[in-house]
Amino acid sequence: MENNQQNKGTFAWVGLVIMTLAAGAFGFMYFDQKGQTETKEVAIVEKAKELAFTQTKLDSVSRNLDAKIAETQQLGGNIEELMKVKARLETDKANLKKNMRFEIGKYTAKIKEYEQFLADKDVELVKLREENGVLAATNQNLSTENTGLKTEKEALTQVKQQLTDSVMTYSSQNRELSEKVAIGAALKAENIKVLAVTPKGKIKNDDSYKAKRVDKIRLQFTLPSNPLTQPEEKEIYVRVLDPDGAVISDEAMGSGKFNWKGQEMMFTTKDRVAYQNTNQMVEMTYDNAQRFRPGKYSVEVYSEGFRIGSSNFTIK
Numbered sequence: 001m002e003n004n005q006q007n008k009g010t011f012a013w014v015g016l017v018i019m020t021l022a023a024g025a026f027g028f029m030y031f032d033q034k035g036q037t038e039t040k041e042v043a044i045v046e047k048a049k050e051l052a053f054t055q056t057k058l059d060s061v062s063r064n065l066d067a068k069i070a071e072t073q074q075l076g077g078n079i080e081e082l083m084k085v086k087a088r089l090e091t092d093k094a095n096l097k098k099n100m101r102f103e104i105g106k107y108t109a110k111i112k113e114y115e116q117f118l119a120d121k122d123v124e125l126v127k128l129r130e131e132n133g134v135l136a137a138t139n140q141n142l143s144t145e146n147t148g149l150k151t152e153k154e155a156l157t158q159v160k161q162q163l164t165d166s167v168m169t170y171s172s173q174n175r176e177l178s179e180k181v182a183i184g185a186a187l188k189a190e191n192i193k194v195l196a197v198t199p200k201g202k203i204k205n206d207d208s209y210k211a212k213r214v215d216k217i218r219l220q221f222t223l224p225s226n227p228l229t230q231p232e233e234k235e236i237y238v239r240v241l242d243p244d245g246a247v248i249s250d251e252a253m254g255s256g257k258f259n260w261k262g263q264e265m266m267f268t269t270k271d272r273v274a275y276q277n278t279n280q281m282v283e284m285t286y287d288n289a290q291r292f293r294p295g296k297y298s299v300e301v302y303s304e305g306f307r308i309g310s311s312n313f314t315i316k
Contacts, residue, residue: 054107058093061114065089068121075128085117187234187275189221189282189301189309196313197285208314214292219284219299221309223275231277237267237302238284243295253287260302267302 069082092110196209197216204213219238237258240248247266249255257264269286292315301309 054104054111055093055096057111058089058096058107058114061111061118062086062089062093064118065114068118068125071125072121072128075125075132077124077128082121085114089114186306187229187236187303187308188224188226189236189303190224192219192221192299192301192309192311194219194297194299194311194313208316209292210316211292211294214315216285216287217292217313219286219301221282221301223273223280223282225277225279227277229275229277231275234273234275234303235270236273236282236284236308237270238286239266239300239302240268240286241298241300242293243297245298248288250288258302260305260307 065082065086069079069086072079072082092107096107193205195218196204196206196214197218198204198213199215203218217240242248248268249266254269256267256270258267258270259265269284271282271284273282294315296312296314299311299313300307
């Protein structure tokens with residue numbers, strides 16, 4: 001009986017020790033887990049503070065940069081470099097929001113670079129302000145001078161208008177005079193004769209010719225002297241019109257086109273004559289490959305944009 005009581009006491013003591021050890025173990029585990037949680041919470045809080053601080057610094061740099069861009073642009077400076085840095089800054093800000101596991105050291109270095117860049121731009125802005133101050137003073141002086149010159153300018157404008165009107169009047173008169181001189185200096189083809197050349201080479205001079213006896217026609221005329229006409233080589237065109245009014249032409253025989261009063265006209269034959277201003281005689285021959293049919297023909301002579309003479313002949 002006594003032994004049983006002793007065994008029970010021993011078991012009770014052992015159980016108490018075990019429970020005490022278990023409680024101690026659970027307590028240690030509890031406080032250790034709690035310590036780790038608190039450490040993580042502290043780390044998260046610190047990371048959040050670093051993120052907020054970095055974001056604030058970047059925002060401050062961004063506002064400062066915007067101000068630099070606005071002022072530089074207003075002063076007429078070059079903002080190309082500023083805009084490139086602005087784009088890079090916006091990229092850094094966007095990446096910061098996306099990445100919670102950022103490196104504070106990396107962004108701290110970036111912020112220092114941005115701040116140094118802004119400091120350098122402050123120096124450039126001081127120079128730009130000084131330059132604009134000089135320009136403003138110069139503009140003020142120019143404005144004052146301009147006010148004084150305005151009256152003179154108006155007077156000069158009035159004189160200029162008067163001169164323009166005079167020039168236009170003189171130009172019109174000069175153009176009319178030039179036209180009169182050109183007309184006066186134009187060649188004249190006088191005493192025009194149309195001769196017939198027979199197949200045997202004989203020359204016939206009459207008002208009308210038999211078709212079978214006309215192989216070629218020879219045009220004779222005089223270029224009278226004119227003190228207004230320059231003695232130089234002149235190009236003379238001849239148009240022979242058949243009884244229906246059509247121009248006789250054959251490219252194989254030298255026919256072609258020339259310009260008269262802005263329009264192209266066919267010519268029968270042409271020649272270059274060395275005008276000597278000596279009342280000289282000119283002869284031009286046209287060999288018609290086809291027979292002249294009966295009827296009345298017209299002859300027109302042109303040179304230097306003028307019709308200088310005309311005549312006619314008849315084929316029986």
